[in-house]
Amino acid sequence: MPFVNIHITRDGVSKEQKQQLISGVTRLLEEVLQKSPALTHIIITETDTDNWGVGGEQVTEMRKRK
Amino acid sequence: MPFVNIHITRDGVSKEQKQQLISGVTRLLEEVLQKSPALTHIIITETDTDNWGVGGEQVTEMRKRK
Amino acid sequence: MPFVNIHITRDGVSKEQKQQLISGVTRLLEEVLQKSPALTHIIITETDTDNWGVGGEQVTEMRKRK
Amino acid sequence: MPFVNIHITRDGVSKEQKQQLISGVTRLLEEVLQKSPALTHIIITETDTDNWGVGGEQVTEMRKRK
Amino acid sequence: MPFVNIHITRDGVSKEQKQQLISGVTRLLEEVLQKSPALTHIIITETDTDNWGVGGEQVTEMRKRK
Amino acid sequence: MPFVNIHITRDGVSKEQKQQLISGVTRLLEEVLQKSPALTHIIITETDTDNWGVGGEQVTEMRKRK
Numbered sequence: 001m002p003f004v005n006i007h008i009t010r011d012g013v014s015k016e017q018k019q020q021l022i023s024g025v026t027r028l029l030e031e032v033l034q035k036s037p038a039l040t041h042i043i044i045t046e047t048d049t050d051n052w053g054v055g056g057e058q059v060t061e062m063r064k065r066k
Numbered sequence: 067m068p069f070v071n072i073h074i075t076r077d078g079v080s081k082e083q084k085q086q087l088i089s090g091v092t093r094l095l096e097e098v099l100q101k102s103p104a105l106t107h108i109i110i111t112e113t114d115t116d117n118w119g120v121g122g123e124q125v126t127e128m129r130k131r132k
Numbered sequence: 133m134p135f136v137n138i139h140i141t142r143d144g145v146s147k148e149q150k151q152q153l154i155s156g157v158t159r160l161l162e163e164v165l166q167k168s169p170a171l172t173h174i175i176i177t178e179t180d181t182d183n184w185g186v187g188g189e190q191v192t193e194m195r196k197r198k
Numbered sequence: 199m200p201f202v203n204i205h206i207t208r209d210g211v212s213k214e215q216k217q218q219l220i221s222g223v224t225r226l227l228e229e230v231l232q233k234s235p236a237l238t239h240i241i242i243t244e245t246d247t248d249n250w251g252v253g254g255e256q257v258t259e260m261r262k263r264k
Numbered sequence: 265m266p267f268v269n270i271h272i273t274r275d276g277v278s279k280e281q282k283q284q285l286i287s288g289v290t291r292l293l294e295e296v297l298q299k300s301p302a303l304t305h306i307i308i309t310e311t312d313t314d315n316w317g318v319g320g321e322q323v324t325e326m327r328k329r330k
Numbered sequence: 331m332p333f334v335n336i337h338i339t340r341d342g343v344s345k346e347q348k349q350q351l352i353s354g355v356t357r358l359l360e361e362v363l364q365k366s367p368a369l370t371h372i373i374i375t376e377t378d379t380d381n382w383g384v385g386g387e388q389v390t391e392m393r394k395r396k
Contacts, residue, residue: 001316001323003135003173007241007267008297015116015124017296022119024292029270032284033277039318041135041173042119043073050213052265053220053240054303058213059265067184067191069139069333069371072161079165081248081256086164088251094156098149099140105186107333107371108251109205118133120171125133139373147314147322154317174317175271182345185352185372190345199382199389201267201305201337204359211363218362226354230347231338237384239267239305250331252369257331279380279388286383306383307337 001039002029009059010046018044067105068095075125076112084110133171134161141191142178150176199237200227207257208244216242265303266293273323274310282308331369332359339389340376348374 004025022042029035049059070091088108095101115125136157154174161167181191202223220240227233247257268289286306293299313323334355352372359365379389 001173001273001318003175003271005269005271006293007269008293008299009265013297015126018116019119019124019127020296021292022124023122024296025289026119026122028285028288028292029272032281032288033272033275035272037122038120040120040122041133043113043135044117045113046117047241047243050216051242051244053217053224054236054238054265056221056224056235056238058217058220060213061217067141067186067371069373071137071139073135073137074161074165074167075133081258083164084248085251085256085259087160088256089254090160090164091157092251092254094153094160095138095140098152098156099145101140103254104252106252106254107331109245109333110249111245112249120133147324150314151317151322151325154322155320158317158320169320170318172318172320175311176315177311178315179373179375182348183374183376185349185356186368186370188353188356188367188370190349190352192345193349199305199339199384201307203335203337205333205335206359206363206365207331215362219358222358222362223355226351226358227336227338230350230354231341231343233338239265241267252331279390282380283383283388283391286388287386290383290386301386302384304384304386307377308381308383309377310381 002033002035002041004040004042005045006042007045007047009049009052013046068099068101068107070106070108071111072108073111073113075115075118079112134165134167134173136172136174137177138174139177139179141181141184145178200231200233200239202238202240203243204240205243205245207247207250211244266297266299266305268304268306269309270306271309271311273313273316277310332363332365332371334370334372335375336372337375337377339379339382343376
């Protein structure tokens with residue numbers, strides 16, 4: 001019965017990469033906890049880098065310095 | 067003081083349907099738990115079908131097979 | 133495919149009341165959006181009143197004044 | 199290690215205001231709980247006013263009456 | 265910068281199983297999206313079966329019938 | 331209308347510290363976005379260190395090494 005919410009920055013993640021995340025997490029929950037894939041729901045939430053902060057700074061700015 | 071987050075797939079849900087969800091859940095919380103509607107907040111989060119997985123598969127793909 | 137997270141204060145909500153919330157929200161999503169109940173997951177999260185604030189104040193303190 | 203999710207209505211919040219929220223919450227967690235800013239992640243989620251309800255009503259409608 | 269929230273039912277999941285979930289999801293995000301493990305935060309939220317509903321029914325009751 | 335969810339590790343945070351977080355975040359949202367405190371809800375979610383992972387490792391283990 002797991003529900004998994006994956007928050008990532010909006011960076012042009014492809015449909016195929018999203019599918020890999022969904023199948024990978026579903027398989028992991030089946031292997032580790034014997035959870036039925038039919039009851040495993042996964043949501044990928046993409047957030048703009050202006051709206052994500054780490055270390056008190058927007059990710060947009062953090063990346064400019066690198 | 068309830069806060070309710072309703073996650074649904076992005077499928078052209080109308081403004082009127084959203085209003086029905088908001089008033090229905092608010093009324094339910096008042097009836098079952100005597101919660102004041104003024105303190106009940108509801109957020110509807112719409113997620114693209116590429117970003118939602120069930121059974122290890124994107125909802126986009128799952129629907130194509132039906 | 134809805135997923136609903138209901139946040140309420142921890143106030144001795146009974147098992148029967150939780151069941152009423154679960155069946156009520158599931159039915160509402162079926163009526164308004166034709167969502168299959170088998171794909172509707174609902175989680176009730178109970179939070180201590182020390183951990184919930186409204187108006188800049190803990191609910192624990194807010195209730196004492198009433 | 200804090201993770202903070204700030205849900206607000208989508209109202210044209212500027213990049214600078216988002217930065218102020220991110221730096222302000224990060225500083226608060228450092229002052230009150232000695233949390234390292236490097237481990238503090240903050241996400242700002244903006245929600246359309248049609249998708250947010252208070253008092254059983256969409257914020258869009260609530261604001262029209264004012 | 266991912267943040268992942270894994271919601272599961274409270275079923276006596278061991279510390280080792282939690283570690284397997286944490287390392288597995290972190291590795292997956294590194295492989296698929298090249299996310300730095302140092303910036304990947306994972307929270308496992310365990311919910312009582314009375315507080316989780318599927319198909320309009322508490323998981324507690326659903327399991328009794330099986 | 332903000333709703334803020336602050337996730338922290340369960341580390342014996344006092345009632346007073348929780349009050350400081352609640353009043354501090356509420357004030358910040360009023361200063362930066364002119365949000366009415368009466369409509370600002372804040373939830374503090376405390377998570378066991380076995381259930382929080384960073385860098386692919388449980389916080390429980392990470393702290394032992396320090």
